[in-house]
Amino acid sequence: MSQTAAVALVTCPPDHAESLARHLVDTRVAACVNIVPAVRSVYRWQDAVQADDEALLLIKHAADSFDALRTEVLARHPYELPEIVTVHLDRGHTPYLDWIIANCR
Numbered sequence: 001m002s003q004t005a006a007v008a009l010v011t012c013p014p015d016h017a018e019s020l021a022r023h024l025v026d027t028r029v030a031a032c033v034n035i036v037p038a039v040r041s042v043y044r045w046q047d048a049v050q051a052d053d054e055a056l057l058l059i060k061h062a063a064d065s066f067d068a069l070r071t072e073v074l075a076r077h078p079y080e081l082p083e084i085v086t087v088h089l090d091r092g093h094t095p096y097l098d099w100i101i102a103n104c105r
Contacts, residue, residue, distance in 0.1 A: 006061055028104055
């Protein structure tokens with residue numbers, strides 16, 4: 001396939017992870033979401049250092065559908081400023097990368 005795949009990284013409260021992952025796959029903006037259930041995030045927010053337990057979502061999607069993915073995450077995410085970053089996959093097992101593209105809109 002000529003399209004490229006990507007992985008988006010999104011952190012969220014653990015109790016939101018499953019419903020957000022299912023929504024992204026149900027709406028076909030993602031082919032697959034892996035949930036890493038326990039990560040500890042340390043970050044600066046509103047001029048103070050914070051630490052929280054979060055879940056990490058590894059969201060496999062078509063690179064050109066990032067805007068749709070971001071819109072869906074922002075509509076359902078409880079944070080004021082959620083982490084939503086994407087890494088383009090320039091190499092990988094071609095049949096798997098093709099499967100990602102085929103399972104996204």
